[in-house]
Each structure stands twice: as C-alpha cells, then as structure tokens.
Amino acid sequence: xxxxxxxxxxxxxxxxxxxxxxxxxxxxxxxxxxxxxxxxxxxxxxxxxxxxxxxxxxxxxxxxxxxxxxxxxxxxxxxxxxxxxxxxxxxxxxxxxxxxxxxxxxxxxxxxxxxxxxxxxxxxxxxxxxxxxxxxxxxxxxxxxxxxxxxxxxxxxxxxxxxxxxxxxxxxxxxxxxxxxxxxxxxxxxxxxxxxxxxxxxxxxxxxxxxxxxxxxxxxxxxxxxxxxxxxxxxxxxxxxxxxxxxxxxxxxxxxxxxxxxxxxxxxxxxxxxxxxxxxxxxxxxxxxxxxxxxxxxxxxxxxxxxxxxxxxxxxxxxxxxxxxxxxxxxxxxxxxxxxxxxxxxxxxxxxxxxxxxxxxxxxxxxxxxxxxxxxxxxxxxxxxxxxxxxxxxxxxxxxxxxxxxxxxxxxxxxxxxxxxxxxxxxxxxxxxxxxxxxxxxxxxxxxxxxxxxxxxxxxxxxxxxxxxxxxxxxxxxxxxxxxxxxxxxxxxxxxxxxxxxxxxxxxxxxxxxxxxxxxxxxxxxxxxxxxxxxxxxxxxxxxxxxxxxxxxxxxxxxxxxxxxxxxxxxxxxxxxxxxxxxxxxxxxxxxxxxxxxxxxxxxxxxxxxxxxxxxxxxxxxxxxxxxxxxxxxxxxxxxxxxxxxxxxxxxxxxxxxxxxxxxxxxxxxxxxxxxxxxxxxxxxxxxxxxxxxxxxxxxxxxxxxxxxxxxxxxxxxxxxxxxxxxxxxxxxxxxxxxxxxxxxxxxxxxxxxxxxxxxxxxxxxxxxxxxxxxxxxxxxxxxxxxxxxxxxxxxxxxxxxxxxxxxxxxxxxxxxxxxxxxxxxxxxxxxxxxxxxxxxxxxxxxxxx
Amino acid sequence: xxxxxxxxxxxxxxxxxxxxxxxxxxxxxxxxxxxxxxxxxxxxxxxxxxxxxxxxxxxxxxxxxxxxxxxxxxxx
Numbered sequence: 001x002x003x004x005x006x007x008x009x010x011x012x013x014x015x016x017x018x019x020x021x022x023x024x025x026x027x028x029x030x031x032x033x034x035x036x037x038x039x040x041x042x043x044x045x046x047x048x049x050x051x052x053x054x055x056x057x058x059x060x061x062x063x064x065x066x067x068x069x070x071x072x073x074x075x076x077x078x079x080x081x082x083x084x085x086x087x088x089x090x091x092x093x094x095x096x097x098x099x100x101x102x103x104x105x106x107x108x109x110x111x112x113x114x115x116x117x118x119x120x121x122x123x124x125x126x127x128x129x130x131x132x133x134x135x136x137x138x139x140x141x142x143x144x145x146x147x148x149x150x151x152x153x154x155x156x157x158x159x160x161x162x163x164x165x166x167x168x169x170x171x172x173x174x175x176x177x178x179x180x181x182x183x184x185x186x187x188x189x190x191x192x193x194x195x196x197x198x199x200x201x202x203x204x205x206x207x208x209x210x211x212x213x214x215x216x217x218x219x220x221x222x223x224x225x226x227x228x229x230x231x232x233x234x235x236x237x238x239x240x241x242x243x244x245x246x247x248x249x250x251x252x253x254x255x256x257x258x259x260x261x262x263x264x265x266x267x268x269x270x271x272x273x274x275x276x277x278x279x280x281x282x283x284x285x286x287x288x289x290x291x292x293x294x295x296x297x298x299x300x301x302x303x304x305x306x307x308x309x310x311x312x313x314x315x316x317x318x319x320x321x322x323x324x325x326x327x328x329x330x331x332x333x334x335x336x337x338x339x340x341x342x343x344x345x346x347x348x349x350x351x352x353x354x355x356x357x358x359x360x361x362x363x364x365x366x367x368x369x370x371x372x373x374x375x376x377x378x379x380x381x382x383x384x385x386x387x388x389x390x391x392x393x394x395x396x397x398x399x400x401x402x403x404x405x406x407x408x409x410x411x412x413x414x415x416x417x418x419x420x421x422x423x424x425x426x427x428x429x430x431x432x433x434x435x436x437x438x439x440x441x442x443x444x445x446x447x448x449x450x451x452x453x454x455x456x457x458x459x460x461x462x463x464x465x466x467x468x469x470x471x472x473x474x475x476x477x478x479x480x481x482x483x484x485x486x487x488x489x490x491x492x493x494x495x496x497x498x499x500x501x502x503x504x505x506x507x508x509x510x511x512x513x514x515x516x517x518x519x520x521x522x523x524x525x526x527x528x529x530x531x532x533x534x535x536x537x538x539x540x541x542x543x544x545x546x547x548x549x550x551x552x553x554x555x556x557x558x559x560x561x562x563x564x565x566x567x568x569x570x571x572x573x574x575x576x577x578x579x580x581x582x583x584x585x586x587x588x589x590x591x592x593x594x595x596x597x598x599x600x601x602x603x604x605x606x607x608x609x610x611x612x613x614x615x616x617x618x619x620x621x622x623x624x625x626x627x628x629x630x631x632x633x634x635x636x637x638x639x640x641x642x643x644x645x646x647x648x649x650x651x652x653x654x655x656x657x658x659x660x661x662x663x664x665x666x667x668x669x670x671x672x673x674x675x676x677x678x679x680x681x682x683x684x685x686x687x688x689x690x691x692x693x694x695x696x697x698x699x700x701x702x703x704x705x706x707x708x709x710x711x712x713x714x715x716x717x718x719x720x721x722x723x724x725x726x727x728x729x730x731x732x733x734x735x736x737x738x739x740x741x742x743x744x745x746x747x748x749x750x751x752x753x754x755x756x757x758x759x760x761x762x763x764x765x766x767x768x769x770x771x772x773x774x775x776x777x778x779x780x781x782x783x784x785x786x787x788x789x790x791x792x793x794x795x796x797x798x799x800x801x802x803x804x805x806x807x808x809x810x811x812x813x814x815x816x817x818x819x820x821x822x823x824x825x826x827x828x829x830x831x832x833x834x835x836x837x838x839x840x841x842x843x844x845x846x847x848x849x850x
Numbered sequence: 851x852x853x854x855x856x857x858x859x860x861x862x863x864x865x866x867x868x869x870x871x872x873x874x875x876x877x878x879x880x881x882x883x884x885x886x887x888x889x890x891x892x893x894x895x896x897x898x899x900x901x902x903x904x905x906x907x908x909x910x911x912x913x914x915x916x917x918x919x920x921x922x923x924x925x926x
C-alpha cells in the first residue's frame with residue numbers, strides 16, 4: 001500500500017497546539033510501524049515556511065527525501081476574506097487533487113481538515129477516485145455551539161465545506177469513541193467508516209526530576225496546589241473549578257493554592273475577578289499564562305490535585321499528561337473524558353460545583369484516595385502510546401485498502417471519462433509541453449466561475465509543472481552571478497570560468513548544466529554568459545527566470561556575497577522542494593583575519609557565511625586548509641545546523657591550472673622585456689592589499705639594492721583596499737621604472753610571459769584560501785619563495801622555498817639564491833581544470849545521497 | 851532607489867567598492883550610516899509567491915495553455 005500523509009496539521013499554527021503534536025507524533029509512530037508499506041508525506045508550499053522547515057527537519061531522518069513532497073499550491077486561499085480569490089480557492093483544491101493523484105497513492109490521509117480559515121491550508125476537491133481518502137477527526141465541537149465557534153457566515157460556510165469533505169472520506173480516524181459516535185450521528189455516516197484510534201501522551205510527560213521543586217517555586221507557588229491546564233474559554237468550564245475551590249472547607253482552602261495554566265489575558269482577568277468575588281485571597285490564585293512542556297511536567301508532577309472540568313473534548317490530552325506525570329486527576333464526565341480517565345470515582349458532573357467540591361475535598365484530605373488516583377492514572381497513561389494509536393490507524397488503512405482492492409472498482413472522475421473537450425480542440429492542446437491529464441485539469445479550471453488574475457494563473461501553472469513525475473535529466477544550476485555581470489579576472493572568477501567551461505563542454509553523466517544568476521532575489525538563467533564562454537554548445541534560450549525541482553542541485557560556484565541574502569528565501573524554498581545545494585568556499589579570511597579587510601567587508605562576508613550555512617547541503621572548499629577553517633567556523637557559529645537542523649558536510653577539492661604553461665615573450669610590454677633580460681627578476685602577483693605582503697617584499701628588495709644586489713622587483717596586481725600608503729610608496733619610489741615595476745593591467749598572456757621570464761616568485765601573503773600564482777609559477781618551473789603557510793605546503797609540498805618568520809633575514813636568503821641559480825625547477829605534477837571539475841562533480845553528486 | 855542605484859553601480863564597477871571602503875575608513879559617521887543602509891538592503895526578503903512577472907520558463911507553456919483555455923471559455 002502506498003500511503004500519502006497530508007501533513008498540513010503540522011504546518012499551520014496548529015503545529016503549536018495539540019493537533020500539531022498529535023499529527024507529528026502519530027505520523028512518526030506510523031512510519032516506524034508501517035513496514036511493508038510505502039509512506040510518503042505531502043507539505044503545502046503556501047503555508048508558513050518555519051512550519052515546513054520544522055516538519056522536514058523532523059521527518060527527513062525517518063524517510064528518504066524523495067518521499068517528502070512539497071506541493072506547490074497557490075497562496076491567498078484562506079477563507080476569512082471570502083470575497084477575495086474565489087477562483088484561486090477552487091483552483092487550489094483541484095490542483096491539490098491533481099498533485100496528489102500524480103503521486104499515485106492508494107490512500108491519502110489528511111491529518112487535520114479544519115485548517116484554512118485564516119491560513120492557506122487546502123483540502124482537495126473530493127471528485128477523485130484514483131485514491132481513497134481518509135482523515136483524522138478530532139471533534140465536531142463547533143456543531144454543538146455554533147454561536148460561539150462559528151460566529152459569522154464566512155466561518156459557517158467554511159466549516160460546512162470542510163464537513164462535506166469529511167463526508168466524502170472513505171475512512172475517518174476518530175480520536176475517541178465519543179467523537180466517533182458524534183460523527184456518525186451528525187454527519188450521517190455508516191458506522192464502519194469511522195474507527196477509533198485514540199490518543200496518546202508524549203514521552204516527555206513522565207514523573208519529574210528533583211529540579212521540579214525549583215520550577216514550582218519560581219512560579220510563585222509556596223504551598224500545596226490544585227492545578228488546571230488548558231484553554232480558558234467558556235467551553236473549558238474553568239469557572240466551575242474556581243467556584244468549587246472557593247467552597248472547600250476554609251482550612252483546606254487556606255492550605256492550598258489554585259494554579260490555572262492557559263493563555264488569554266481577557267479570560268485571566270475574568271477568572272481573577274470571579275476569585276475575588278468568591279473570597280479567594282489574591283495570593284491563592286495563580287495565572288501563569290502559557291507554560292512550556294518542561295515546566296508543565298514539573299507542575300503536573302508536584303501538584304496535590306489536577307482538575308479538568310471541561311464540558312466538551314474530542315479526547316482530553318491535559319488529564320492524560322497529568323496522569324502520566326503522576327498527578328491524582330479529577331475529570332468532568334463529559335464527552336470523551338471518561339474514556340481517558342476511566343475510574344468512576346475520578347469523574348464529576350461539570351455543572352455541579354458541589355459534587356466537584358466534594359471530590360476535591362476527598363482527594364485533598366484522603367491520602368489513600370489520592371494515591372489510588374495516582375496509581376490508576378499512571379497505569380492507564382502507560383497504555384496510551386503513539387505506537388498503539390499507529391497500530392489502530394494502520395489496521396484501518398489496511399482494511400480500507402483491502403476493501404477497495406476486493407471490489408476492484410475502477411472509478412473514473414466523470415470529467416476525465418468524458419475527456420477534456422475545451423482544450424482538446426485544435427490548437428489548444430497543440431503545445432507538446434502540456435500532458436494529457438494536465439489538459440483535463442486545464443479544462444476544469446477554465447470552466448470555473450470567478451475571475452483568475454494573471455498571478456493566479458502563474459501560481460497554478462507552476463503548481464502543475466511541479467507536480468509532474470520527473471523524466472528528464474536533473475539539472476545543476478550553477479551560480480555565475482558575479483562573473484556574468486563583469487569578469488574582472490579575479491582568482492575566484494578564474495575558477496568559475498574554468499570549472500563551468502569543463503562542465504558545459506563535458507557535462508557530468510545524466511546532468512544538464514544550467515548557469516544561473518541572481519536577480520533581486522529571483523534566479524535567472526545565465527545563457528548569454530554561457531554562450532560567451534563556450535559558444536553554441538551553451539544551453540539555448542534567453543535569460544528567463546529559472547525554477548528548480550526535486551533532485552536539481554544549486555551549485556554556488558561564484559561567490560555571490562552581495563546577492564545571496566536577497567536570494568536566501570528563494571533557495572530555501574527550492575530546498576523544501578527537494579533541490580540540493582552545494583556552496584564553493586574559497587577562503588574565510590575576512591572573518592579569520594579581519595585586520596586585512598575593511599570592517600564592512602567582514603560583516604558582508606559573515607552574512608554570506610551564515611546564509612550559506614543555513615542553505616548548504618554540502619560545502620566544497622578549494623583546499624583542506626579552507627575546509628578546516630570552515631569546520632571551525634561552523635562549530636562556533638552554526639552548531640545547530642541549517643534550515644533543516646542538519647549540519648552540511650565540508651569537503652575539499654583541488655583547483656586546476658592551465659594544462660600547459662605558455663611562453664610568449666612578445667606578450668610582454670617592451671619596457672619589461674628589456675629589464676627582464678638585463679638582471680634577475682623577483683615577481684609578485686596579486687591584488688595590492690595588506691594581506692598579500694607586498695610591503696615585506698619591497699622592504700626585502702630595498703635591502704638587496706642597498707647591499708649592491710642588482711635585481712628587479714615586478715609587481716603585477718590591481719590596487720585593492722587599505723593600500724593608500726603602499727600605493728603612494730610605490731608611486732614615489734626612487735627605483736620605480738628602474739628596478740621596481742608595478743603594473744595593474746597585466747593580462748593572462750603577459751602574466752604567463754612574466755612567469756617564464758622571471759627568476760623567482762615571491763609569495764609573501766599572510767593568508768590564502770589557495771595560492772593560484774604559486775601553482776602557475778610551479779607549472780613554469782619558476783622557483784618560489786613563500787611565506788610558510790599550511791595551504792602552500794598542502795598544494796605544492798616542498799616545491800617552494802619557505803621563508804622563516806625572520807623577515808630581516810629574507811634579503812640574505814634571496815641574495816644567496818639569486819646568486820646561486822637562475823635556472824628552472826622541475827615542475828611538480830599538478831591537477832588540471834578537468835581534474836578539478838571532476839572532483840567538484842563528485843562532491844556535488846554527494847548532495848543527492850545526503 | 852538610492853540603494854538600488856548603489857547596488858547596480860557596484861555590480862557594474864566593482865572598483866567603486868574599494869573607493870567607498872577607503873572613504874568610509876576616514877569618516878566614521880558616514881560609515882555607520884552606509885553600513886546601516888546596506889544591512890537594510892541585505893534584509894529585504896524576496897517574496898516567494900509566484901507572480902506573472904516572474905514566471906519561470908518551465909511553467910510558461912502550461913501558463914499559456916491555461917490562459918488560452920480560459921479565454922476560449924469566456925468567449926462562449
């Protein structure tokens with residue numbers, strides 16, 4: 001049996017209440033027990049993102065990711081404004097049915113039908129017979145008091161439609177026998193369509209630890225207390241408890257406090273007024289408001305008595321929680337509550353404060369009675385587990401599935417049988433991109449009353465496309481935002497250009513490469529840039545807006561640190577739909593070595609890192625040193641994991657460099673050709689900024705010149721940040737254009753010629769994510785003098801001559817080496833760009849296995 | 851509009867960033883204001899709901915077919 005659980009009950013605001021807990025706990029127990037069946041989950045994309053993320057985080061460890069479906073359904077369907085979006089609302093119901101049918105379940109289980117009044121929760125229209133519908137039924141309490149619960153026409157209409165949906169379900173899972181009987185009577189259902197599955201108590205509710213005393217004291221509780229927990233609305237009948245407490249024998253009342261846990265300022269004020277009127281001293285009534293579970297356990301476990309006087313319940317979770325924590329419990333005998341509490345002596349008439357007072361007096365004065373309530377309650381609570389509920393639900397589904405199979409009914413929706421006449425006419429269905437079953441849906445939608453806005457059509461179109469079963473190759477959406485805007489020839493852009501070229505020319509097996517760029521929070525294809533890079537091999541088309549689907553991967557190859565914050569919601573949304581993400585990390589220097597950057601750069605970079613940590617399934621770092629730095633940063637700054645509470649894996653891949661070092665002396669400008677031939681040359685390559693160590697290089701060369709060593713210093717690099725003083729020093733240097741040369745406009749060809757014509761490379765940077773100039777120099781066999789950074793040793797082993805921290809000793813080392821040899825070294829074996837692209841490919845593929 | 855212009859200028863002329871950075875180093879009060887403006891710029895969320903102006907390419911054929919079907923239905 002293939003069962004699809006519609007998890008909207010765990011996505012709406014109900015997720016903070018009993019329905020959310022019931023949905024989550026039962027679904028988890030069910031998944032654990034449903035061996036031999038195929039369980040899928042469906043989430044509604046229009047609902048609150050935090051609820052969706054929490055649900056994915058909770059269920060992803062239990063199910064393969066491809067079984068968690070994020071249905072793209074329209075926004076703006078909530079029914080509290082019935083005059084708006086009528087077409088959209090009906091279309092959403094049809095679209096939801098279509099999306100569920102596309103998943104081909106045998107049974108769809110709706111976990112909470114009565115959502116959608118104030119949120120965009122949807123139930124599908126009931127015309128499908130391709131699967132059986134089932135729903136959890138918590139209660140029909142609004143039918144018992146519609147004035148209170150359904151105060152206006154919009155609410156009544158909404159409730160009536162949802163009841164109609166329930167009537168259309170083939171199986172209802174009632175949470176109590178009372179709810180079952182109520183549903184059969186009020187909805188006029190056959191008895192075998194409603195089964196009782198019951199309720200259960202969460203495992204956090206158990207007798208508290210010794211720390212409970214401190215929690216209780218912190219609440220202002222100073223003597224034995226009578227406890228209530230739940231809503232404070234009239235249905236809960238809390239006033240009866242206040243009246244009964246007031247009628248306790250004076251000595252007994254003075255020895256106790258009354259603690260009423262529950263939200264609602266107006267209700268709290270009303271209860272406080274009543275207590276004063278009944279002569280209950282101010283310090284005897286405590287109204288702590290909402291109390292989190294951990295504190296609730298302490299209150300349950302230490303109270304003298306728990307009382308629950310409600311007039312209507314579908315089940316009655318608070319008394320069960322109190323019983324599980326070891327509290328003696330007295331409970332109203334209304335509706336489902338006797339099923340929870342069981343023991344007749346623990347029950348009372350909710351409309352008889354005198355009877356309640358008598359029961360309370362007995363429980364508070366007779367230790368034997370209180371202990372019997374405790375023992376009995378704990379025993380009953382121990383038998384009400386989610387496993388038991390899941391077993392009953394599973395039996396219900398299996399019976400339903402067997403019934404459908406036995407009758408071998410093949411029902412077709414009338415509209416489907418008759419075909420889609422509206423769009424089957426010539427021309428209408430000619431577009432090969434619309435599948436036949438989609439044409440039928442389009443015909444239905446076209447026939448709906450009401451007006452569809454252009455945005456409605458766009459939302460529905462995206463929903464239809466997203467519900468398709470995937471048959472095409474998955475796509476890797478490769479970010480090229482920066483380089484597509486302007487190629488500045490930076491080291492990062494060199495990586496982006498080369499890896500993307502490799503992937504476009506020889507795509508990874510089964511993958512379509514699609515370069516993309518961010519555009520004000522949206523994502524566009526970057527095909528114009530791709531054509532510029534590889535010509536006609538690039539994907540066809542314009543730079544239209546892109547969407548990602550399940551099993552696509554977003555690859556953050558470029559460093560889009562300015563654009564990512566605005567795009568974070570979009571990428572987060574894609575991830576909910578099953579898209580994976582992998583970010584390439586080039587270095588962490590702005591946060592690990594902030595002294596070399598403007599504070600603003602550090603802030604922007606930290607923001608990018610936080611966003612990437614939130615979004616990433618994997619990180620691909622350009623060196624092990626960078627991977628190590630990133631791991632440390634994640635430990636300190638994102639220990640709780642990202643969007644789905646899971647820490648991204650951190651891996652490293654090697655960068656490539658040009659396969660063959662080219663040497664074209666004519667690429668050199670004339671002035672340099674002459675001086676390179678005249679004397680030995682020390683070369684420094686990199687943007688002029690404090691981290692790169694240009695000042696140390698210049699100091700060393702000045703010392704060489706003072707000691708009579710005749711050598712050039714050539715600096716190839718644009719002027720960067722925090723470099724005013726150094727730039728002025730270079731511009732006014734007496735050796736400028738004599739033996740010291742600084743050129744900002746060195747292109748790739750001239751740089752290759754410089755590597756070929758120089759005597760040695762000076763790599764004096766204080767920190768690097770990689771060290772591309774060293775690799776390029778090594779390809780030419782050019783000797784390298786390098787500051788001793790772990791990343792340089794990682795990339796080139798012992799190829800460079802590493803300089804000690806004794807900067808004053810550098811001139812002597814350089815002079816000795818310049819005098820000893822002007823020859824080439826044997827180039828080490830270095831990875832090319834194809835190796836690099838393949839290594840990154842392996843990391844990106846790994847995201848699909850996570 | 852000002853922030854949008856700055857963003858476009860930065861995208862077009864990345865060197866401007868370093869110029870601004872150098873300027874900000876010298877004028878702390880301006881630094882604070884600009885940083886605050888950038889923080890606001892970065893926090894602008896992108897609406898997730900799909901609209902017709904940002905229709906993804908993959909959905910365009912279905913969108914066209916749906917619009918055509920509705921147009922035909924309304925003519926009858």
